[in-house]
Amino acid sequence: MSESTSTALSGVTRAEYCVIACAEAWRDNGEVLASPMGLIPSVGARLARHTFSPDLLLTDGEAMLVGPDGTPEGWLPYRQHLALVTGGRRHVMMGASQIDRFGNQNISCVGDWERPTRQLLGVRGAPVNTLNNPVSYWVPKHSKRVFVERVDMIGGVGYDSAAAAGPTATRFHRIPRVVSNLGVFDFATPDHSMRLASVHPGVTVEEVFAATGFELAVADEVPYTREPSSAELASIREVIDPRGLRDREVRG
Template structure:
């Protein structure tokens, strides 16, 4: 009998799918267990040429569990070389977002007016360069209208409309947005956000009610997000995350 996956495991696989077809580029998961597991799971299964790192400065030859040091180190990645990879489009990063709009503009800087914000967040950090130069995806663990907003309070990561306005579309590539409820993409004529799939147990109506703008829908109906294979579940549970840190990020 195939084991029943948790919602967190469905989310890991949905995030891993963002790296499908990338080949030999650096896969960087930022901001939690789910994204790191996604890059490592993709490397161990359908995308073996992916380059992964320890989250600091070591390129890993093996794929260690969360929290463990690699046993095989392929190289050293100082910050200057990391920046070179970003500027050359050789890094696919999966970021988080405090706000995101229908064209994929994101905010991690502040909530409210920029001059007098209600809340100060991280600042734009590397979001502009990442989103203009490299494939970028997003992981949002709490899908709500407070995150999915009609207009972000400040643009940190660049969306499709602003990239086009600035003439910066050449390398701009937003792949997908994965949340605890669904997978979303920008496979529309005007590059607005589309509901690509809903996770098992989630309805389209739930996702629509949790989104602060109108979502495009695929022709023929919204499919269900694929569930992990038996092999993927075994890798997650026995090798990559035996401590189940994934389930703390997305409770069952």
């Protein structure tokens, strides 16, 4: 795969490629509640709503439904929010302190659970999220400390763990994609192990391999993450994130 010159020609930043990759997670989702956690996923969800997924429901994280620019559009009482969650009508994009080849995610602790070397957030809603509705992940700094052979504690349920638990766990379990500052990953393999789906322009496959703590599935030719359209760039830069906060989370 040759080095892409698209970034230099179009001025698209690495953060904007990450926004596009996150937005694509909600393509063709229909009328579901998008629950992005983090700045880049939030910009991505709003971009999807503003462009190719107009039926998405966006929340301010509290009790309001909002438009792509953050303008309130309606009320989302907590009981209705829970109905969307348990009915599978939500697509979450969470963070991951650790994630392994089968999509098990950890945001709880590093090291042995009884005596961890680092205490993190706790499992939060990760188990319920992953067993009730689609969950994607966003990792702003791709490294072997995050992409690990096996997570220290399972919060978000991966494909192997769901299969081991049986039909009640696999019925609604789905991990559409993982997006990092280096590329896009999915689980479109026979054993549902992680696959490198695309690299962001300016990144090589070898860089991704070197920053990953397990062997990734990969095709003979790995494409670049798609280019944003001029309309999408205008939406990102002028409507959704005019202050350019995205570039604080992901630098080129």
